[in-house]
Structures are given as C-alpha cells and as structure tokens.
Amino acid sequence: MEASMTIVKHGSVVSPKGFSADGVHCGLRYSKKDLGVILSEVPASAAAVYTQSHFQAAPLKVTQESIAAGKKIQALIVNSGNANACTGKQGLADAYQMRRACAERFGINEYLTAVASTGVIGEQMNMKKILEGVPLLNPASTKESGHSFETAILTTDTGVKNTAAKLAIDGKEVWIGGAAKGSGMIHPNMATMLGFITTDAAIDSVHLQQLLSEATDTSFNQITVDGETSTNDMVLVLANGMAENDPLTPNHPQWEVFKNGFQEVCKDLAKQIAKDGEGATKLIEVQVTGAVSVQEARETAKKVVGSSLVKTAVFGEDANWGRIIGAIGHSRASVDPDQTEIWLGGQCLFSKGEPQDFSEEKAAEYLKDKTIMIRVSLAAGDAEATAWGCDLTYDYVKINASYRT
Amino acid sequence: MEASMTIVKHGSVVSPKGFSADGVHCGLRYSKKDLGVILSEVPASAAAVYTQSHFQAAPLKVTQESIAAGKKIQALIVNSGNANACTGKQGLADAYQMRRACAERFGINEYLTAVASTGVIGEQMNMKKILEGVPLLNPASTKESGHSFETAILTTDTGVKNTAAKLAIDGKEVWIGGAAKGSGMIHPNMATMLGFITTDAAIDSVHLQQLLSEATDTSFNQITVDGETSTNDMVLVLANGMAENDPLTPNHPQWEVFKNGFQEVCKDLAKQIAKDGEGATKLIEVQVTGAVSVQEARETAKKVVGSSLVKTAVFGEDANWGRIIGAIGHSRASVDPDQTEIWLGGQCLFSKGEPQDFSEEKAAEYLKDKTIMIRVSLAAGDAEATAWGCDLTYDYVKINASYRT
Known part of the structure; x- marks a missing residue:
C-alpha cells in the first residue's frame, strides 16, 4: 500500500x-x-x-x-x-x-x-x-x-x-x-x-x-x-x-x-x-533507540541535537563525543552509562562505559558531509525517536546580534 | 550583624x-x-x-x-x-x-x-x-x-x-x-x-x-x-x-x-x-519578581539568561525585548501576558500586554555596559530569584568548534 x-x-x-x-x-x-x-x-x-x-x-x-x-x-x-x-x-x-x-x-x-x-x-x-x-x-x-x-x-x-x-x-x-x-x-x-x-x-x-x-x-x-x-x-x-x-x-x-x-x-x-537553521551549514539527525518510552527517546534526541556544544563541535567537524555525553547526561531519561552506546555515522565511539578505538580520520572525513547522523542506543527499552537540528556557526551569532537592524 | x-x-x-x-x-x-x-x-x-x-x-x-x-x-x-x-x-x-x-x-x-x-x-x-x-x-x-x-x-x-x-x-x-x-x-x-x-x-x-x-x-x-x-x-x-x-x-x-x-x-x-563564560563580553543578570514560587522564579530567570537569542541580542547591544518574551513564553511558570513587565536597566519595555514607549538611544547606551540587568515582573505572587549568564559571541563558536585541537 x-x-x-x-x-x-x-x-x-x-x-x-x-x-x-x-x-x-x-x-x-x-x-x-x-x-x-x-x-x-x-x-x-x-x-x-x-x-x-x-x-x-x-x-x-x-x-x-x-x-x-x-x-x-x-x-x-x-x-x-x-x-x-x-x-x-x-x-x-x-x-x-x-x-x-x-x-x-x-x-x-x-x-x-x-x-x-x-x-x-x-x-x-x-x-x-x-x-x-x-x-x-x-x-x-x-x-x-x-x-x-x-x-x-x-x-x-x-x-x-x-x-x-x-x-x-x-x-x-x-x-x-x-x-x-x-x-x-x-x-x-x-x-x-x-x-x-x-x-x-x-x-x-x-x-x-x-x-x-x-x-x-x-x-x-x-x-x-x-x-x-x-x-x-x-x-x-x-x-x-x-x-x-x-x-x-x-x-x-x-x-x-x-x-x-x-x-x-x-x-x-x-x-x-532544521537544515535552514540560522547560519547552519549542516543538518544533524539524532536517532535515539532503546529508550524506556517514546517521550524519553524524544527528549533525549532533542537534548543532543539542541546542545550548543554538540552543534559547535559538528560545525568544527570535530568528533568530540564527550559533547554528546554531556547532552545525554542531563536528559531526564533513564540512562545507564554502562549500557549506553554512541555512534557517529558508521563508527561506534563509546560503548558500555568505555571509550572505543575509532578512526579519527574516518570520523573527520564523515563530518565533512552536509548531513550528520548521530545514534544513541540506551539499551533500556524498546522505544525510539529521531530529532533534527543544525550546527551552531559564526553566522548564527551574526544574524541574531543584529536581527532588528 | x-x-x-x-x-x-x-x-x-x-x-x-x-x-x-x-x-x-x-x-x-x-x-x-x-x-x-x-x-x-x-x-x-x-x-x-x-x-x-x-x-x-x-x-x-x-x-x-x-x-x-x-x-x-x-x-x-x-x-x-x-x-x-x-x-x-x-x-x-x-x-x-x-x-x-x-x-x-x-x-x-x-x-x-x-x-x-x-x-x-x-x-x-x-x-x-x-x-x-x-x-x-x-x-x-x-x-x-x-x-x-x-x-x-x-x-x-x-x-x-x-x-x-x-x-x-x-x-x-x-x-x-x-x-x-x-x-x-x-x-x-x-x-x-x-x-x-x-x-x-x-x-x-x-x-x-x-x-x-x-x-x-x-x-x-x-x-x-x-x-x-x-x-x-x-x-x-x-x-x-x-x-x-x-x-x-x-x-x-x-x-x-x-x-x-x-x-x-x-x-x-x-x-x-558567568562573567567569564566562553567568549563572553558581558555579564547578564536576570531578576524575576512576582513569581508564584521560588522554583518558578528560578526557572524563569534561567530561561531568560540561557536563551541563545537573548544572549546574542545583548552581544549585539540590541534592545530586542521580543527575545525576552520568547524565553519567558516557554517557561513552565505561571505567566499572565497581561500582567508581565519587562525592564532593561531603568527602562520599562513591556507592560500589561502592551509595548511601552522607551528611548532606544538610552537603551543602546545602557547596553554598552559590561553588566546588563534585565528584570521581569510576573505580578503573580511574591517569590523572586536571580540568575546570571553571559552574551553569546563569535568567540563562543570559535572556542567550541575546535575544543580538542
């Protein structure tokens, strides 16, 4: 159908x-x-x-x-x-x-x-x-x-x-x-x-x-x-x-x-x-899987995609996954650090409490794309959600520092 | 004492x-x-x-x-x-x-x-x-x-x-x-x-x-x-x-x-x-009065001081009080638009549902200061709270786009 x-x-x-x-x-x-x-x-x-x-x-x-x-x-x-x-x-x-x-x-x-x-x-x-x-x-x-x-x-x-x-x-x-x-x-x-x-x-x-x-x-x-x-x-x-x-x-x-x-x-x-966010150069898609509820999946996905530090890191094409941890960390969702996985494109950056060996070169190459996919697996339930946003750039500041002029 | x-x-x-x-x-x-x-x-x-x-x-x-x-x-x-x-x-x-x-x-x-x-x-x-x-x-x-x-x-x-x-x-x-x-x-x-x-x-x-x-x-x-x-x-x-x-x-x-x-x-x-926030040029102090509870006063003050649009407007020295409205608007506090007042320094910008005549020149002069005081009166109760933050600048983006390098 x-x-x-x-x-x-x-x-x-x-x-x-x-x-x-x-x-x-x-x-x-x-x-x-x-x-x-x-x-x-x-x-x-x-x-x-x-x-x-x-x-x-x-x-x-x-x-x-x-x-x-x-x-x-x-x-x-x-x-x-x-x-x-x-x-x-x-x-x-x-x-x-x-x-x-x-x-x-x-x-x-x-x-x-x-x-x-x-x-x-x-x-x-x-x-x-x-x-x-x-x-x-x-x-x-x-x-x-x-x-x-x-x-x-x-x-x-x-x-x-x-x-x-x-x-x-x-x-x-x-x-x-x-x-x-x-x-x-x-x-x-x-x-x-x-x-x-x-x-x-x-x-x-x-x-x-x-x-x-x-x-x-x-x-x-x-x-x-x-x-x-x-x-x-x-x-x-x-x-x-x-x-x-x-x-x-x-x-x-x-x-x-x-x-x-x-x-x-x-x-x-x-x-x-989302892609045309003020000053944006990239669309960021964050998929959260394994959440306890759809609400928690949605909130967590939005926390990550809304984080100023995640957004600037993506703008800087920097695979700084600590920024993603920062954002998930203060989500009100049920999060067990020892079960959480973070993926950037096809690479796993963090799994079960431990940082993963990943190729910084591959990550840097991936971050040149115009659409950046981040996946967070919480392994706490079956619910999932996706959120979209954009990077935070000099132009965002420029546009909004002088919006009325 | x-x-x-x-x-x-x-x-x-x-x-x-x-x-x-x-x-x-x-x-x-x-x-x-x-x-x-x-x-x-x-x-x-x-x-x-x-x-x-x-x-x-x-x-x-x-x-x-x-x-x-x-x-x-x-x-x-x-x-x-x-x-x-x-x-x-x-x-x-x-x-x-x-x-x-x-x-x-x-x-x-x-x-x-x-x-x-x-x-x-x-x-x-x-x-x-x-x-x-x-x-x-x-x-x-x-x-x-x-x-x-x-x-x-x-x-x-x-x-x-x-x-x-x-x-x-x-x-x-x-x-x-x-x-x-x-x-x-x-x-x-x-x-x-x-x-x-x-x-x-x-x-x-x-x-x-x-x-x-x-x-x-x-x-x-x-x-x-x-x-x-x-x-x-x-x-x-x-x-x-x-x-x-x-x-x-x-x-x-x-x-x-x-x-x-x-x-x-x-x-x-x-x-x-707060004053030394990444890339900051100004300290922003937001005082919320007349809230129903201290919790609501605190949350509202933090919403305003944390708003990217308020922060960039302060950086741009622009008395764009619509940004403050935007921030209060999605606070979970009890807010009656017809009772709310917004003050920037010594000038009232918005009162009882109506925009106020204020001197743009005086506001622009005030916004050159290094400490900017915003006051929001909710006229809904007796609780008050203050929050502090800083403006959002090009340097914030610069610092965080390349944090690890």
Whole structure:
C-alpha cells in the first residue's frame, strides 16, 4: 500500500486540486515579498496546532476563533516582517482587520479566513501597507504562484520550503502539499515556524486534527535550532475534499496510506526547516533507540541535537563525543552509562562505559558531509525517536546580534 | 550583624587559617599549570555537591567515597586537561591512584583525600605525568601559592576566580575563601564547574552540607553559559575549625552571619564564572519578581539568561525585548501576558500586554555596559530569584568548534 505514495519534487500548496496561492510585496519588508494568501475553491476542513508560548500572538487568536466557528477555512492570509505579537489591544484589532480585508477581497465569510504573521515582536503593524497589499493578491494554481507564496512567508530563511506527496486512494489521485518557514527560534512545541498544508482529500476536521497532532509530535516538534519557542507559530491544514475519495477515517482501508503520506510531508518540511537553521551549514539527525518510552527517546534526541556544544563541535567537524555525553547526561531519561552506546555515522565511539578505538580520520572525513547522523542506543527499552537540528556557526551569532537592524 | 562581614579582594582558599595550596605544571596541558592541591593542617569537616549528570566522572565517585568514610577531608588534588570521565574501569583505577599518590605525598589517610578533574571527556589519563607532578606540589599559605592553585584548575577560562570573606564570630576572626573554574558547559545543577571553598570556622559536616546545598541553589545552580551539564562538576567545602569559634549550628546566635558570608562567597564565585563564560563580553543578570514560587522564579530567570537569542541580542547591544518574551513564553511558570513587565536597566519595555514607549538611544547606551540587568515582573505572587549568564559571541563558536585541537 505504501508504495502508492510518491514524494513529488517542487510540489507545493497548489499541487492539490482546487488550491491557489499568491505572494506580493506590500512594504512591511524593505524589498522582499511579505504578504501571501492560500485560497481553496470550496471551504476546506481545517485543523491547526499552535505555539505553546504563554505569549500567543494576536493572529493565532483570530485563527482559532475562525476554526472554532465552523471547523472550515477557505482562505489564509499571512504576512512576514512583523509578528503582531505583544502588541496589546491594537494588535488584536489589526489581526481582525487583516481577516476582514482578506475575506472581502475573496468574497467569503470572515470565519472562513485564517490569519498568520511572522517577524519582529512588539511592534505595531503597519496596517496601511497590509490594506494596500491585499488587492494585489491574485491567487493562481501555477508553480510560480505557489513559489510566490512560499517566498512571502520567509524571514531569515535562506530558501523556500515546500513539498508534496501524491497518493492513490479509492482509485483517486490524492495530493498533499506543504509550505513552511522557520529558521531561528525553532524548538519543541510548535516553536517559531509556520507550516501550511493543503490536501484535496476528503476528511473531516476531527480526523484531520488527530492526524496533525500525531504527525507534529514526530516532525515539527522534533526539530530545534536554538531551543527557543516563538509567539506565533502554527501549522494549519486545509482539506477541501476535491479528490472525491470516500471520507477518510481510521476505518477507511487506506487510512494508513494517507496517514503515512501526511507524516512524510510533515517530516520533509520539518527537516527543511532544521537544515535552514540560522547560519547552519549542516543538518544533524539524532536517532535515539532503546529508550524506556517514546517521550524519553524524544527528549533525549532533542537534548543532543539542541546542545550548543554538540552543534559547535559538528560545525568544527570535530568528533568530540564527550559533547554528546554531556547532552545525554542531563536528559531526564533513564540512562545507564554502562549500557549506553554512541555512534557517529558508521563508527561506534563509546560503548558500555568505555571509550572505543575509532578512526579519527574516518570520523573527520564523515563530518565533512552536509548531513550528520548521530545514534544513541540506551539499551533500556524498546522505544525510539529521531530529532533534527543544525550546527551552531559564526553566522548564527551574526544574524541574531543584529536581527532588528 | 551583617556589617561584620567584609569581602576581601584577592582573598583566596589560603586566606582561612591552616590552609595551604599549590599548583604546578605536570604535562597534561601543553605549558599551563595543570595539577593543584589544597591542604589543611588538620582534618576538616567536608561537604560537597556533585553534577546531576547520568555520567558522573571517576574522581567524583572517589571523592564521594572519601567523604562518606569519615565526613572529613584534609587534602584535595585536582588536575585540568583531562576530565577522566567516560573512561571506564581504567579511569576509576586512575582516580584511586591519584588519591593514593596525594595521600602518600602528604602523609595522610587516603580517605582524607578528595580528587577532582576537569578537561576533555573520554580520554584515558596520562598517569605517568600525574605521578611525576605530585612530588612537585609544595603547598604554602602565600598569596602566590593560592594563585598557583587557582591557575592549575582552569581550562578555557580566561582568568582565575577567587574570593574571600572575613567575619567576626564569637569574637574570633573567621575566614571563608574560595576558588573556582568554569567557562563553558555551565548550567543548572552543578554543571561543568569546580568550586573549592575553605573556612577556618568550626562547623560539623552535617551543617556544612546544609549550608552548601542551600547556597548552591541561589548561586552555582543559577548560572548558565550554554545550557550544558558536565560530568565532572562539584563544589567541595572544607572547614578546619582553626578559628576556634563555638561550633556553628542553626542555634548559634551568629549562624545567620556565617550563612550570609557563605552565600556571598558562593554568589561571588558563581558570578565570576558567568562573567567569564566562553567568549563572553558581558555579564547578564536576570531578576524575576512576582513569581508564584521560588522554583518558578528560578526557572524563569534561567530561561531568560540561557536563551541563545537573548544572549546574542545583548552581544549585539540590541534592545530586542521580543527575545525576552520568547524565553519567558516557554517557561513552565505561571505567566499572565497581561500582567508581565519587562525592564532593561531603568527602562520599562513591556507592560500589561502592551509595548511601552522607551528611548532606544538610552537603551543602546545602557547596553554598552559590561553588566546588563534585565528584570521581569510576573505580578503573580511574591517569590523572586536571580540568575546570571553571559552574551553569546563569535568567540563562543570559535572556542567550541575546535575544543580538542
């Protein structure tokens, strides 16, 4: 069954039937595109996950209200350059105004409209620019329009993030497409990233939410750039049913096919974000096996991939596995030093309490790769998890020492 | 009563009566001093706190055994250049051999001897060099000898850390002296630092342990450089009673005087470590007030001071208070965005859900200081706590990308 899934390169949020998108420059950013839209021909089942920050930005509140009203969304408007977070009553009024402007532009109900923002925290929105930008949005289903949208949602990202999967369900072609942004402030629990997933599958919002929540735990929540959590992050999924498959529920014979495809789309976007971490030169993948529970495996994998010392060692192409020990050491997981194994690529560096003889030359050669795989075996149970991150470089410091300037 | 305490500049572990020290070069490091000793004329009441890492280094196990035997320590031997951590059975045998060599050198019982190590993880000790170094140790009570010890325990530190307090108790002069090392891998729970405190006060080890555990929570456990926890860290306190005060217990009329002095010594050392964080140019002090509990205040303060984005913003002298919001946002503390206030130096940047008008010029001027004070008021309770850290700079990346080379 799983063979019926294909990941389509350069696929995007407009790959699924009935979706269009656009991105324009309205002036919140100096010259880059900063206002985007995704539009569905018909109202789509909607599901979303939001930042766990105590300081949830205004647009997230508005989007939650829209979804709560009827579990359907038809249009999403998103800006970069300003997060509209910690902006008080004015910020909330601005997010409502953005929603209204978008709804009017496309002749749909306000409650079918979602809003998202990303950028600097604590500055009031320039609504004049937003309102001037909305009429410029002309969504289309072309590759170029999808690309315009992907571009408009970026901040310090160095490139667009997109993906699409093609599935066969009930003899119909079903697509899942996605776009994301995120580069710094990326950490557990929906942190500082935006993800937008479209699908033409027929599925109700309850089951869509279930899939999204599950997939988030193994994808977006398993990446970290710098241990930070943003005020604005969310992943929004829209399913418009235009593929005309039988509605997907756990009882559908091909539920697992869709679930797999959905998870792969989420993982693909998550890895693209981790790889494009601010200043990053390498993607780091940490696999933890033999943990007592999935929670402990996830936490330990994230500890390692989030460690500043592991990250700088990888940047320095230094097989300094003591840094990995340091990170595992303060994980809350059950760890028996005498059972733990640490692998870098194909070499075992530490096993059963003893340092292993390994080839420093082979390790140095391996560390030149753009993707570095670290495996930690805890030999304490059967659970496993993977987390993704990136190295810590001079450019991370450079980008963030002068973020506002 | 508190007026009877004086912090004595350039005081050290040899300031209290009956303590001597030394530091020599034995060859574990290329040219720097790498082997040190503290010796008391008489066995001293001992107390210690240790790293919370699952991977506790061999010397810590040996020191714990020594203290457990009779609650007294007379000599401490410590090396830099090699952590003797994750070194298996050989490492443990080496730590025992270090203890024996030190005990024999000074003609004392092995169980009166403590051992500490700091440096690279996972490499076996060069015991030949250590054993050649031990006879070179000639402890004295001079300022120079104290300085030699302070130097021998350093790794990437840029300078020695020392302090001393002079108290009057029972009409006697009572001293507390301290030395510490630590620069990277500094985080909660006794992480990657060594602290050695001497005092000539008369106090038993039970009360000494109580004081140390309490003081650690408000000093060494409240500093962070990079969120990492080491395998080797410990703080060891020796009290030899030679000041001839009446034994200190909570019932002693001047217990609070000693307790205060002790806490100030711990805080002073902790701040010196934070200020000398790898690559640091500034000390950051974060005060959290109005928290529901001391635990929540401590956690929140550490979240802010440990945030890579706060740290890089301070390095960039950028009053980007959204970074502080980001850090508080994912604290597990009770936070009401509409009650939270954020202060930078003397200016309020955010209050009751709204960004405040503040002078960017004044903020930029303030951020040029070497010590940056951030205050977060949660208005949720009465508890408060302070944490210390440093900025994140290009040099942090440089130091750690090539730590082993």
